[in-house]
Amino acid sequence: MHRRLFLRNLACLAGGVLINPASGLAAIQDTYLSKPRELWLKRKHTGEQDKVLYWDNGQYLIDGMTRLCILTRDIESNQAVQMSPLLFDLIFASQELAVSHRMQRWFTVTSGYRAISTNSRTEGAAHLSRHQYGDAVDGYRENVGMTDNARLFWALQSGGVGLYAGHVHADVYKTRFWRKGV
Numbered sequence: 136m137h138r139r140l141f142l143r144n145l146a147c148l149a150g151g152v153l154i155n156p157a158s159g160l161a162a163i164q165d166t167y168l169s170k171p172r173e174l175w176l177k178r179k180h181t182g183e184q185d186k187v188l189y190w191d192n193g194q195y196l197i198d199g200m201t202r203l204c205i206l207t208r209d210i211e212s213n214q215a216v217q218m219s220p221l222l223f224d225l226i227f228a229s230q231e232l233a234v235s236h237r238m239q240r241w242f243t244v245t246s247g248y249r250a251i252s253t254n255s256r257t258e259g260a261a262h263l264s265r266h267q268y269g270d271a272v273d274g275y276r277e278n279v280g281m282t283d284n285a286r287l288f289w290a291l292q293s294g295g296v297g298l299y300a301g302h303v304h305a306d307v308y309k310t311r312f313w314r315k316g317v
């Protein structure tokens with residue numbers, strides 16, 4: 136399956152590392168982001184799961200970043216793009232927060248990147264969904280109530296959080312909160 140993946144926009148990773156971007160996550164940098172970042176992600180619809188070290192010694196790692204971009208690909212159109220590194224930092228910070236509260240470490244992704252065609256077919260998706268820009272994720276931690284799932288992102292104050300019946304949305308765009316159907 137991966138051979139057929141269309142890996143777009145990964146060229147800027149070609150130098151082996153990404154430059155640390157100016158971070159909207161600065162406030163949580165010392166608390167959650169100062170140690171090696173290993174993200175535990177599952178994909179609900181494919182059953183994939185991976186523990187990915189994607190940042191260490193002050194830099195993003197090309198192998199880890201690539202694996203995360205593939206894990207969070209658009210499954211329907213089978214396309215992966217370069218996702219925002221800040222999104223992975225956000226999920227990682229929420230992971231650390233969850234673990235500190237004895238909650239599930241794995242984050243189950245229900246939707247990551249969405250091509251425009253996929254987004255237009257996604258029920259309830261915003262026309263200009265952040266998923267199309269590679270800086271949003273939908274998912275949840277198992278055995279954690281959906282409100283607490285939302286709190287694990289909202290507590291970080293680093294982007295948008297949407298609370299839905301079956302998942303939460305998190306992005307690194309503007310800090311805002313909404314709920315739908317709950």
Ligand SMILES: [Zn+2]
Nearest residue numbers: 271272273304
């Ligand atoms: Zn979403």
